Amino acid sequence: DGGITQSPKYLFRKEGQNVTLSCEQNLNHDAMYWYRQDPGQGLRLIYYSQIVNDFQKGDIAEGYSVSREKKESFPLTVTSAQKNPTAFYLCASSKAGETQYFGPGTRLLVL
Amino acid sequence: RKEVEQDPGPFNVPEGATVAFNCTYSNSASQSFFWYRQDCRKEPKLLMSVYSSGNEDGRFTAQLNRASQYISLLIRDSKLSDSATYLCVAYISGSARQLTFGSGTQLTVLP
Numbered sequence: 035d036g037g038i039t040q041s042p043k044y045l046f047r048k049e050g051q052n053v054t055l056s057c058e059q060n061l062n063h064d065a066m067y068w069y070r071q072d073p074g075q076g077l078r079l080i081y082y083s084q085i086v087n088d089f090q091k092g093d094i095a096e097g098y099s100v101s102r103e104k105k106e107s108f109p110l111t112v113t114s115a116q117k118n119p120t121a122f123y124l125c126a127s128s129k130a131g132e133t134q135y136f137g138p139g140t141r142l143l144v145l
Numbered sequence: 146r147k148e149v150e151q152d153p154g155p156f157n158v159p160e161g162a163t164v165a166f167n168c169t170y171s172n173s174a175s176q177s178f179f180w181y182r183q184d185c186r187k188e189p190k191l192l193m194s195v196y197s198s199g200n201e202d203g204r205f206t207a208q209l210n211r212a213s214q215y216i217s218l219l220i221r222d223s224k225l226s227d228s229a230t231y232l233c234v235a236y237i238s239g240s241a242r243q244l245t246f247g248s249g250t251q252l253t254v255l256p
Binding site for chain 2: 065067074075076077082124128133134136137138139141
């Protein structure tokens with residue numbers, strides 16, 4: 035089946051720890067995105083990538099990092115610099131100029 | 146001012162009712178629009194695209210008024226399964242960031 039997968043579904047982070055969220059797509063989409071959603075809030079763009087080995091900061095990039103070494107993969111690292119990481123993280127992908135399709139999301143909780 | 150604004154609701158309507166959601170956008174360069182549906186604790190899923198003056202798909206009708214920078218979504222004969230949060234989304238052609246999301250309107254259809 036074609037689609038976007040995210041793992042894990044739930045992730046727990048300890049103080050001072052970096053954690054990495056996985057996002058993989060087999061839709062042959064060039065562009066990939068990471069969003070953060072807080073309870074009762076809309077989606078906020080963290081990072082996006084239009085092509086392999088290139089990515090740009092979104093509106094709330096501080097405390098996060100990404101890489102795009104393969105077309106299919108766009109992992110997001112939540113670093114210890116992100117002081118309020120508890121949220122629902124959504125990965126999306128699209129063809130150029132077309133709408134975005136989302137993965138099932140990862141819920142990050144701080145212990 | 147947010148780029149895409151929606152009435153957050155909640156809208157509580159009886160089954161079979163007709164309900165309308167409104168959305169305004171501030172960037173006149175926005176060229177196309179989408180309505181996404183998001184169920185509780187799930188990822189957003191594309192409901193409808195709105196490229197010109199409007200679009201209809203079964204019980205759902207989306208309308209666009211570029212002069213007033215306003216989009217609406219009408220749901221006729223509401224079903225219990227329509228209960229969700231509806232996200233209004235604007236797309237600017239040529240923008241690498243692609244989509245700007247509203248915060249969503251929550252709908253609960255009551256039996």
